[in-house]
Amino acid sequence: MLKGIGVEKRFGGLTAVTSLDFEIFDGEIVGMIGPNGSGKTTLFNLISGLFKLDKGAIDFQGFRISGLPPYKVAKLGIGRTFQIVRPLMELSLLENVTTAVLYGSSGLHEVDVARDMAMNILKFTGLDSKFRNFPGELGIEGRKRLEIARALGSKPKILLLDEVFAGMNSKEIEGAIELTFRIRDEYRITVFMIEHVMKAIMTACDRVIALRHGVKIADGPPEQVANDPEVIRAYLGESYAKN
Amino acid sequence: MAHGNDRSGFYRVKLILVGIIFVLGVYPWLAPPVYFISFAFNVLTYITLATSWNIIGGYTGYLSFGHVAFFGIGAYATAVLGARLDLGPALVILASLPAGVVSALVAVVIGYPCLRLRGPYFAVITLCFAFVTELTVRNLDFLGGADGLWIKGLAMPIETSRSIFFELMLVLTVVCLSSAHWIETSRFGAGLRAIREDEEVAQTMAINTPKLKIMAFAVSAFFPGVAGGIYACYLTYIHPDIVFDVNISILIVLMALFGGGASWVGPLVGATLLTFVNEGLSTFVKAEFARIIYGCLFIIVIIFMPNGIVEFLKNLIVKRRLRTKFVKNKSSQLLS
Numbered sequence: 394m395l396k397g398i399g400v401e402k403r404f405g406g407l408t409a410v411t412s413l414d415f416e417i418f419d420g421e422i423v424g425m426i427g428p429n430g431s432g433k434t435t436l437f438n439l440i441s442g443l444f445k446l447d448k449g450a451i452d453f454q455g456f457r458i459s460g461l462p463p464y465k466v467a468k469l470g471i472g473r474t475f476q477i478v479r480p481l482m483e484l485s486l487l488e489n490v491t492t493a494v495l496y497g498s499s500g501l502h503e504v505d506v507a508r509d510m511a512m513n514i515l516k517f518t519g520l521d522s523k524f525r526n527f528p529g530e531l532g533i534e535g536r537k538r539l540e541i542a543r544a545l546g547s548k549p550k551i552l553l554l555d556e557v558f559a560g561m562n563s564k565e566i567e568g569a570i571e572l573t574f575r576i577r578d579e580y581r582i583t584v585f586m587i588e589h590v591m592k593a594i595m596t597a598c599d600r601v602i603a604l605r606h607g608v609k610i611a612d613g614p615p616e617q618v619a620n621d622p623e624v625i626r627a628y629l630g631e632s633y634a635k636n
Numbered sequence: 637m638a639h640g641n642d643r644s645g646f647y648r649v650k651l652i653l654v655g656i657i658f659v660l661g662v663y664p665w666l667a668p669p670v671y672f673i674s675f676a677f678n679v680l681t682y683i684t685l686a687t688s689w690n691i692i693g694g695y696t697g698y699l700s701f702g703h704v705a706f707f708g709i710g711a712y713a714t715a716v717l718g719a720r721l722d723l724g725p726a727l728v729i730l731a732s733l734p735a736g737v738v739s740a741l742v743a744v745v746i747g748y749p750c751l752r753l754r755g756p757y758f759a760v761i762t763l764c765f766a767f768v769t770e771l772t773v774r775n776l777d778f779l780g781g782a783d784g785l786w787i788k789g790l791a792m793p794i795e796t797s798r799s800i801f802f803e804l805m806l807v808l809t810v811v812c813l814s815s816a817h818w819i820e821t822s823r824f825g826a827g828l829r830a831i832r833e834d835e836e837v838a839q840t841m842a843i844n845t846p847k848l849k850i851m852a853f854a855v856s857a858f859f860p861g862v863a864g865g866i867y868a869c870y871l872t873y874i875h876p877d878i879v880f881d882v883n884i885s886i887l888i889v890l891m892a893l894f895g896g897g898a899s900w901v902g903p904l905v906g907a908t909l910l911t912f913v914n915e916g917l918s919t920f921v922k923a924e925f926a927r928i929i930y931g932c933l934f935i936i937v938i939i940f941m942p943n944g945i946v947e948f949l950k951n952l953i954v955k956r957r958l959r960t961k962f963v964k965n966k967s968s969q970l971l972s
Contacts, residue, residue, distance in 0.1 A: 441840055467842035481833035483898075492826040496842045502823050547842050 394419045394583055395440070395471075395551055399449035400459075402435055402607075409435040410607040412449065417551065422577055422584040424594045424615070427604035428627055433587045434476055435607075437553050441473050442466040454550075470498055472549030474540035476556045476587070480528035486539060487524040490514055493546025511546060517579075518542040518572065534565045541572065545580065552576060554586035558593045566590060570597050595619065603627070660806055664799035673798045677870065679911045680805040681863055684812045685884070686891040686903035688859035691816060693889065694897025695825060696852045697832030698751065699759045702766030703888050706739040706857040708879040710864025712773060713738040715785045715874055725788040725869075729804065732865020739861025740854040747853040751846070754835075763885070770880035784875030787868055801870040808866065812859045816900040819855075828852055894937055896944020905946050 395417040402410040410432040417423050425433050438444040440451055442463035451459040458466050467473075481489050490511035494501055501507045515521040518538045528536055537557050544552055554573070558566050570593055576582050588594050594601060594615055601618040603611040605627040611618045618624055625633055664673050689703050713735035718728035750761050773779050790797040819825040827848045830838040838845050868874045887910070895906025913933065917926035941948035 463839035464844045493841045495823045
């Protein structure tokens with residue numbers, strides 16, 4: 394469904410992503426892990442078109458998307474959230490999601506109809522009771538849910554979640570994991586997520602990709618990747634990887 | 637229940653607005669002094685300018701400091717069209733419509749490169765654009781150069797002709813305000829607001845931001861263009877010093893921000909109030925003092941009412957309502 398071939402991105406002398414190949418299949422929940430600065434968010438920015446690739450290509454459903462501006466990529470059905478949440482602060486929750494619906498691939502151009510659909514999405518993400526509120530009045534969990542709601546508003550085929558679970562307590566994480574499953578099962582959306590919270594990775598993901606310094610070091614089922622010596626070395630250093 | 641209340645309130649507001657428009661429309665025919673008609677004409681012109689500025693400045697968040705250029709372009713386009721096609725006085729007025737289109741086209745051409753810039757950069761480059769336009773007009777002989785241009789006036793008493801121009805400007809103002817209101821509640825407006833809040837996020841929401849920005853800029857240049865055309869016919873003489881006056885650019889921005897940029901009501905209130913204040917000050921105080929007072933007033937508003945006077949009053953009313961509700965609840969608790 395989403396496929397990267399030899400993706401490369403340099404910032405001056407630093408190569409953030411080095412000839413990376415990856416593929417996400419329809420209906421999967423794929424996690425991406427890696428220490429800070431390993432190029433995870435850069436990869437998301439490359440996919441969504443906010444950064445331009447230096448080398449390689451990214452295809453979505455057999456269609457070349459690398460080189461397209463972000464709004465065209467989004468229109469094709471790639472939704473995303475931001476690691477540091479970026480709600481539209483002066484718009485209410487309902488307006489945030491309604492705007493996404495109006496411009497997304499659902500093709501709804503009537504504001505009233507779009508508002509009803511946005512309300513359904515807010516209900517789905519558990520924010521419906523606060524639809525009149527503004528993002529500034531939400532806690533971090535609420536804001537993360539809003540990011541997801543807004544991304545769902547565009548009716549994507551694949552959703553890129555950037556550290557949605559960071560900063561949540563364990564109860565909130567359980568809620569968010571459940572939401573991730575429901576996104577795939579009820580909305581039929583493929584999920585590709587960057588995550589540090591191992592509990593989320595281990596329970597939610599069908600497959601995990603591990604990055605280090607912009608290079609893919611592991612790709613497989615969560616248990617296998619978590620025990621991969623290369624991955625342990627990347628996180629904890631040489632001495633822990635021996636056994 | 638709340639919904640029903642909203643609806644009836646909505647109709648009441650609509651009725652009041654129609655009433656105001658009707659009274660304004662009848663006003664010049666009640667034979668008031670010409671001065672009052674001219675003053676009212678000025679108020680309407682500024683409402684139109686501030687409202688159209690607000691489409692790019694308030695809704696989209698791109699502060700254009702060169703909007704007078706579109707006003708001037710409209711004025712000159714009307715004059716030139718009238719002279720070239722040798723139109724009669726009544727037809728020259730109609731030429732202000734194509735003149736508005738000319739302004740919008742210029743906005744598309746200028747907006748294409750300039751709308752890539754944000755914040756202060758956009759403000760400065762639009763300011764420069766206004767200066768360059770003014771200098772160009774001043775140095776082109778076929779536009780009258782530094783001598784200005786004459787336009788055929790209506791051959792009738794000044795009261796009647798001014799009344800006619802007033803009515804025309806009233807129509808333009810109403811159309812402009814309705815367009816602004818429509819944009820606010822439409823898909824287009826929702827996209828513009830998303831751009832104002834965070835352009836990158838707007839792009840990931842599949843909003844074609846370059847296209848939307850240019851459309852907004854064109855619309856917000858069209859109405860000043862038409863207004864410039866009507867203004868030119870009203871004055872019967874235009875000169876770069878008059879229709880490209882940089883003070884107009886600044887005044888428009890101040891008016892819109894003074895009232896509040898979030899809704900169409902802001903520029904309407906801001907432009908009306910400030911035109912009155914301006915007129916009052918320049919009649920009763922020396923011009924220099926008038927400017928000082930004017931500046932201070934604006935500083936006060938920016939510091940204490942950053943979202944404009946309309947939002948400020950609205951919040952005040954909401955707070956008072958909440959307080960009375962709270963007091964009522966408390967007292968009923970105490971009683972029971």
